[in-house]
Every structure is written in structure tokens, then in C-alpha cells.
Amino acid sequence: MKGDNIRAHEAERLLSERDRRYDLFPSEIFDEFAWNMLLHLFVALEKNETMSEVRLCELSHAGSAAGRRWIAHLVKDKQIEARSDGDDVVLTGGAVDRLRRYLSKPSRAEIDVGDETA
Template sequence: MAIDTDSARTAENLLTVRDMRGEIFPSEIFDEHAWNMLLRLFVAEASDEAITAPDLMALTKTPPAVGQRWLAHLVADAQIEPYSDGGTITLTRSAVDRMNLFLRRAAGVHESDGPA
């Protein structure tokens, strides 16, 4: 599973922008826990960092009960590999490939941005 370094940088930038958004607007209106989890896992895997469920929920500011439901859904949807309690959570090969594709396209959109 190769993660494109440019895609990883784009994912990090998206997370930074999402964090800034949360500082300015009430975070309750942007509850996208699953997407935040996928982005965090992508960035972590690009950096060879191991992430467990509690780590991921802390990083994404997701309440544990909500996070567990989303993790179960992401496993069922084949976005993340099945994992054991306390084990490392990783994206599936298919999810990595789709994230690389999405992030390359997203980077292209941002590159076309004109002056602010």
C-alpha cells in the first residue's frame, strides 16, 4: 500500500483547514467523524505511525461511543481493516488507493485557486 507523499501533504492541509474551521464555527455543525478518521489514518500511515481506536478518537475529537459505531461501519464498508481491541487500525488497500485519487484531485482544485 503506497501512500503518495503529495497526497499525504494534502490530507494534512485538509486537516489543518478543518481544525481552523472548528475554531471559528461551532464544531457541532460539522460532525464528520468518519471522514476525519479516514484522513487521520491516511496521514498516520504515511508517517508510519500506529494508531489505536482510543488514539484515533482523541485525534478526531470523537466521543468513544460514536467513534466505535463509526469504526464498525468503516470495517463493514471495507474502509479499514478489521482490528482487535487495542490493536492498530489501518486503512484497506482500496481505501488508500481511493484516498490517493481523491487527494490528488483535491490538490488540483486547490492549485487552480487564484489570489485571495
């Protein structure tokens, strides 16, 4: 969809920001595995890449067991398509739409900075 390249860039920026935290703080205080998974899947979708369960868990800083539990939860919550073990992980259409809306809106910090320059 038009604009997904910009949205994917925003998702990558958010993920990069999150990764920087892991360099400075214990990972246990930043366990947002499900959100990281959704962002990584959106970026993969825009790049027309597939995402394996193993790679998704790795990128999301989740161990294998925790990652599988989060994937199962996201399937139950209809954010990820139902799948068999070993299949690639894919967002549902509804999750893609919600991520597009989220990633299209400017952050509060961007709004505040814009107000100061006016």
C-alpha cells in the same frame, strides 16, 4: 508509494483547515468523523506510524462511543481492516487507493486560481 508524502501533506492541510473551524464554530455542525478518520489514517500510514482507536477518536474530534460506532461503520464499509478491540486501526488497500486518487487531484479552487494566472 511514490507521491504519498505529497498526498499526506495535502491530507494534513485538509485536517488543519478542519481544525480551524472548531476554533470558530460549534463542533456539532462539522461532524465528519469518518472522513477525518480516513485522512488521519492515511497520514499515519505515510509516516509509518500506528494509530490506536483512542488516538484516532481523539484526533477526529469524536467521543469514544461515537468514534467506535464510526470505526465499526468504516469496517463494515471496507474502509478499515476488521480488527479486535484494542488493535491498531488500519486502512484497507482499497481505501488507500481511493485516498491516493482523491488527494492527487487538484481542488476546484486550485484549478480556478491556475486559470486566472494563465
